[in-house]
Amino acid sequence: MKKLDQYIVKTFFGPFLFIFSVLFFIFIVNIIWTQMSQLTGKGLTYWEIAKLLFYLGMSVVSMVLPLTILLSSIMTFGDFGERYELAAMKAAGISLLRVMMPLLITASFLAGILFLFSNNIIPDFQRKAKNMLFNIVSSKPAINFTPGVFIDQISGYSVKFDKISGKNGEKLEGVFLHKNASSYDNQQTIIAKKGKFANAEDRNYLKLILYDGYVYEDNISGKSYDEQKKQPNQSVKFDSLVYHFDISELINNAIEKEKITDDYRFQNYSEVNETLKKNRKSNIGTLNSVASPVISQTNNYVQYIDKIKTKDKDIKEPYKIDTLQKGKKLEVLWGAYSKIESLKASIDSNQTAIADTVKNHNKIVMYQQRIVSYSFTCIIFFLIGASLGSIIRKGGMGLPVIIAIVIFIIFYVLNLTVENISWKGKLNPYLAAWIPNFVLFPFSLWITYKALTDSQVFDIEKYKALFKPLIDRFSKPKEHQRYQ
Numbered sequence: 001m002k003k004l005d006q007y008i009v010k011t012f013f014g015p016f017l018f019i020f021s022v023l024f025f026i027f028i029v030n031i032i033w034t035q036m037s038q039l040t041g042k043g044l045t046y047w048e049i050a051k052l053l054f055y056l057g058m059s060v061v062s063m064v065l066p067l068t069i070l071l072s073s074i075m076t077f078g079d080f081g082e083r084y085e086l087a088a089m090k091a092a093g094i095s096l097l098r099v100m101m102p103l104l105i106t107a108s109f110l111a112g113i114l115f116l117f118s119n120n121i122i123p124d125f126q127r128k129a130k131n132m133l134f135n136i137v138s139s140k141p142a143i144n145f146t147p148g149v150f151i152d153q154i155s156g157y158s159v160k161f162d163k164i165s166g167k168n169g170e171k172l173e174g175v176f177l178h179k180n181a182s183s184y185d186n187q188q189t190i191i192a193k194k195g196k197f198a199n200a201e202d203r204n205y206l207k208l209i210l211y212d213g214y215v216y217e218d219n220i221s222g223k224s225y226d227e228q229k230k231q232p233n234q235s236v237k238f239d240s241l242v243y244h245f246d247i248s249e250l251i252n253n254a255i256e257k258e259k260i261t262d263d264y265r266f267q268n269y270s271e272v273n274e275t276l277k278k279n280r281k282s283n284i285g286t287l288n289s290v291a292s293p294v295i296s297q298t299n300n301y302v303q304y305i306d307k308i309k310t311k312d313k314d315i316k317e318p319y320k321i322d323t324l325q326k327g328k329k330l331e332v333l334w335g336a337y338s339k340i341e342s343l344k345a346s347i348d349s350n351q352t353a354i355a356d357t358v359k360n361h362n363k364i365v366m367y368q369q370r371i372v373s374y375s376f377t378c379i380i381f382f383l384i385g386a387s388l389g390s391i392i393r394k395g396g397m398g399l400p401v402i403i404a405i406v407i408f409i410i411f412y413v414l415n416l417t418v419e420n421i422s423w424k425g426k427l428n429p430y431l432a433a434w435i436p437n438f439v440l441f442p443f444s445l446w447i448t449y450k451a452l453t454d455s456q457v458f459d460i461e462k463y464k465a466l467f468k469p470l471i472d473r474f475s476k477p478k479e480h481q482r483y484q
Contacts, residue, residue: 011076011079015076016072019075019185020068022062023064023087025066027057027320028053028057033165051132052132054125055129057128058125058129059216059281062114065378066378066381069107069382070381070384070407070408071401072383073386074390075400076387077385077387078391078399080401081389085391086393089326095272103382104382107378108378108379111375114375114378115371118266118371119371120267120364123265123267126263126265126266127263145169147161148161148162154206156246157245158180160175161173161175162174171196172194172197173195174193175190175191175192175213176189177190178190181391185220186217186221187216188215188217188218189216190210190214191215191216192241193212194211194212195208195210204247206245208245212239214238215236216235218233218234222443242323244319264363264367264368265367271370272367276368355424355425361429362423362425362429362432363429365430366419366432366433369434373437381440382438383444384397384443384447386448388400390451391447391451411440418432
């Protein structure tokens, strides 16, 4: 590698690392805002939250990297133009294409890394993130002992402590325990002046030692109402009492335990191919099962029409409704109406089932194709960014950022539009995944050609001259304005 190539690549990676970090942070913040409601009150440690955000953040790399390449290339070549380094290179006989070549190779290398990353690493992180989110949402909130507030997160009990003290919050005062039971089960309430938490031998239990209190019990289970009325109130005074609470449901719900494994987003390109083959077979069965009820309901009428055409004398003609009595006539009409409504409901249900089947299939196809298409987006964005940077000759975070954001918004809107159209079954998913690239690739070639030929694409005076005849036709000469 020549010194010039080293200098170009070094200049490119300066803004590249900065922009990638900023964009990655912005996307992560967006994820935090959307997922925060599911993380609060679950007793998660900072390490578990950071790990979840890291897993979720890996999925945004496929969108962040192309945008980073676009911004970095515009800023790099804009800086070259603004500092007249690009003009010096051209004066030395080095063409713009030769200047772009080391970064084109770098962008291609990054595109290959993105493909490997999307194909092998992102599916694994998606699986971990999906399972962590599922376990967090399905888990019960962590035990949060607040003085003076009843806690019902311990299964089967309501607990309240008047005061909590100690280095680790182990000392208690004013303890009130009530066993949650129906009016037909034995009742139990425990009141103690003091208590403390202690380590239990079995970690599935919470050990509580109580001092100076009473146990109030009503043994009414299995007794009739009269016997319950005769049942005396029982209270037992104690100096110390050891109580164990079963908290296995709270601590055994492992945050990273994998419960969801069957999802196309957890698979690489070749594995998605196998999933699509299985899906096509199951979809054929689904469509056949959807079509059979409609066929069976219309089969009798079709058979009757066929037999009329063959003039079969054994077929009885349908009776005329006007010949029936009024009550029977209404009954027949209501039966016909019910059958029509049932058929309409069946058709609507079948249409929904077909739409869901098509949407699921197209989602899988677009996920698979985007593993490859986003890698080509990196190269397209580089061509656009490098060419625009050499044309506008402006570096920094001003105009280049605005232009890059506009281009990325166009790409993103195209992406979402074709995605929604494809999900509705109105566009082939293989084509939909590549349409944004198909739209931007000709533009990248055109803007590269303009940059190589030193065309003044953004010269405002050039466009003014183009529209000058039209403007002059509707404007008055300035030298005559003083006479009007």
